[in-house]
Amino acid sequence: MSSFARSERFRAGLLSTLLLLLILGIWHLATTGGAAKAPVPAQNLTPEQIEYLKLMGKDPGAAAGGAAAPAVTSKSGFPTLAQMGEVIARHASSPFYDNGPNDKGLGLQLAHSLGRVGLGYLLAAAVAIPLGFLIGMSPLVYRALDPFIQVLKPISPLAWMPLALYTIKDSSISGVFVIFICSIWPMLINTAFGVASVRREWLNVARTLEVTPLRRAFQVILPAAAPTILTGMRISMGIAWLVIVAAEMLVGGTGIGYFVWNEWNNLSLPNVIVAILVIGVVGMALDMIFARFQRAVTYVD
């Protein structure tokens, strides 16, 4: 049995690696294909034309050489793999530098973002899970709150942001509020659903044993609904991470979203792509943490 699992995992890993190599190969071909246009030899350019080219960031000397010289400054054409590698190495070598409020290392920006996400998420969990319990145990409350939940759920974080900025009057608290209001819904709904679908038999047994309500909640309902609750938390975490990037682009200051926006202002695609990759990897890591928790509470019915 284990050798079969191993071989399947191995094959899946192999397939993933091949897919990655394919993507990198396509990237490489797309960015280095289409060689430079026939360069005008430098002798044919007037001094004004040479100066013009220099002001435009092109090196007329390279054109004279004839070889396809690398761009003097990477001018926002899609970056090659070599440029990406260079930028990644630079960020990885000093992720925690701090040159003041507008120029911090990638690691520090991530730390700021994670801090905000953590705070907003914990607040959301503190509200969603107890409320979800209440909704799940009482069909009346469920019906009453349902319209509000359904209306507020689809509202995008970017739509909440102006309202938050206007009433809360503080941009970092507004950021945390926006994370709160967007990540609360999956947890709430899943908790309610999980609690409502606890097996009747188990509740009956608890009633027969005359278990007090509190003990019933913690020792019967919670473990029974735990997998569903954790699914909700996992989804909420994904949403919170998504929201923080958008919120920081709007509000600025610090964070990975602000980093993306700052580099976008400079049309510096390699840095933007590095930031996107980092966002993806961190999101994956957060998800894996919750997956581990989920495995701990899953039971076979």
Place this chain on the structure above:
Amino acid sequence: MDRPTDVASAAAPAVDPYDADRPLRLGCACGRHRSAAEHAADRTDLAAGAADAVTSLRARSEEPDFVARSNAFVEAALVKALFPHDALRRGFIKAVGRRTAQAAIASVLPVASLQAMAQEAGKPGTLEKKNLKIGFIPITCATPLIMAHPLGFYSKQGLEVEVVKTAGWALIRDKMLNKEYDATHFLSPMPLAISLGLGSTATPMRVATIQNTNGQAITLHVKHKDKRDARLWKGFKFAVPFEYSMHNFLLRYYVAEAGLNPDTDIQIRVVPPPEMVANLRAGNIDGFLGPDPFNQRAVFEEVGFIHVLTKELWNGHPCCAFGTSAEFIRTNPNTFAALYRAVLNAAAMAREARNRELIAKVISPQAYLNQPETVVAQVLTGKFADGLGNVQTVPDRADFDPMPWPSMAVWMLTQLQRWGYIKGGVDYKQIAEQVFLLTDAKKHMQSLGITPPAGAYPKFTIMGKVFDPEKAAAYADSFAIRRAA
């Protein structure tokens, strides 16, 4: 125009407003050489990196004749504002002689007190608030405010200032209203708009200095190279940084002069300046009237070309301002004076042509503008590629002139009324004087026992039409194309 070589005049400041024989600007783009060739041969400091640029500039700001030059700069700015047409100035000085001219002008303008204010050493014990946050948008308009940070002008006044890059003008407004920022880089009409309650809750804001004049341009997408006549622009989509901005007003004025109605014939969108080049590239807009360095960046990225510099529309128009809330000034007067001095000193340094290339080095890194150095250098020195194959030299493409003339405010108010942002009667003079703080200078003058000047409303010429601030209401009504009431 020979550079003086004897010792006495070698110490003279580079701008001499009482010289009847010279215009107020000199030869090559940096101003020290007789010709561009000499200038190119003299580029010694420029191989150095940004850190060396900071050291050089700091050293220059501590030179003893920087003080003299700084004073001369304040004086020159005042005189230039009084005589916007250089020929008039020279005629006046030739007629009455230098000494008389100096005395006459000093009796009308607060020259001495502003110079004293610019140089007064900060008395550290009296600052109410030392740690300040100042917001800025990463454009060259904010150069004095930004460069004061690495060059230590703030710390010299005893202030610990953090300059914070902001995502857009709406956020600047919000963070000033929230008091998250103590002072900020504004668009010149913004304090007017916020004080009047247009687009936000009415909160009195004040302009301490105008940060820059000129420095904008109309940039069009390269596909419109053959559509340089504004009459062909029907249906175009333009971007401006903000509703209440000189950009919006100048664009509307320009388009109206060509016979198009900016509300119905073209579409004007608000796009934060850093996103303008990207939007142009993506084809979302056909052009923009925006701040540098984004015009130059569009040329650098080969997506746009510079159609006209706003200097051609109104030479010396104000663009961005350095301002704060009236409450901050009331509760922290000494801190405000210290900030004012720091920014004035920075503006004096930025004004000098020979410093511009080094300043470009200092403000281009990631912490400030985050743009390639050559783009910023082209904007500041005025020697630039225009996107159509030509290298143009316009030394005062971007200029730094801190006088907040109330007549500029009056012009903005007339345009706000022309396009329907303000409805009903407006007391132009009262609002302009309240918001544009030449009165700060007046207050200092009163404390020194000098009567404040009455003459603070120079006339301007915008696209060939003279604007007389005394007849503002008539001017506002005199346009054929305006928003129907």
